[in-house]
Amino acid sequence: MTIFSPPAALIPLAPRRRPKGRPGARILVLRPSASGFPPLSASTRDDPDIRRRRIRIRAWRRGMREMDILMGRFVDATIDSLPEAELDDLEALLDAQDDEVFRWLSRAAPVPACYDTPLFRRIAAFHTHEKPLDL
Template sequence: MSGTTRSSAGLDTRRRQILYRSWHRGMREMDLIMGRFADAEIGELSEEDLDEFERLIEVTDRDLLGWITGEIETPSNFDTPLFKRLKAFHTHTSPIHS
């Protein structure tokens, strides 16, 4: 079971792939963080946002989780408006936030 609550019906191929990859990262905590954000936002993300989200998907779970929780300083090239939205979403909606 993926955990997603959003149907991929009506999404273009790119968005369906991003939604899937968001829920299948490897570390359950990151599945929840990325997957829940994707469930909520995937339909509204611009092409630029999708580019950035795909870039975030490529970051290792350990690093990305550290950036989101503040345990590791976020590199400036990843401290983007989309990353800040992801971090704020996690902080305000997730039962696993720190």
């Protein structure tokens, strides 16, 4: 008869010790924003080219592949012609959760008033087609 012994991965480990430091020393903890990106600095906000490049990267790296395609293609096609006010609306939309925006774009849920902007309607119209696309 063999006695079962759990694999080493299941054996509890000793609790970790806190790193030693100077008494009373403060540790700086950087927390990401809700979108996962650090907030824009004033100098970045002043440079429209950097702002547009940042928006383009955020549009293509959403987290859901479907949202990457929906937002990324729209941004690639229109980012150079968007005025500052619509860039603000676009950044607010990029801060929203992917699953919520996907439901709004697919008309599965109503769009909240704060996101129901002319830009949002242009994004939805950009992806509305009469027939299936021939990719």
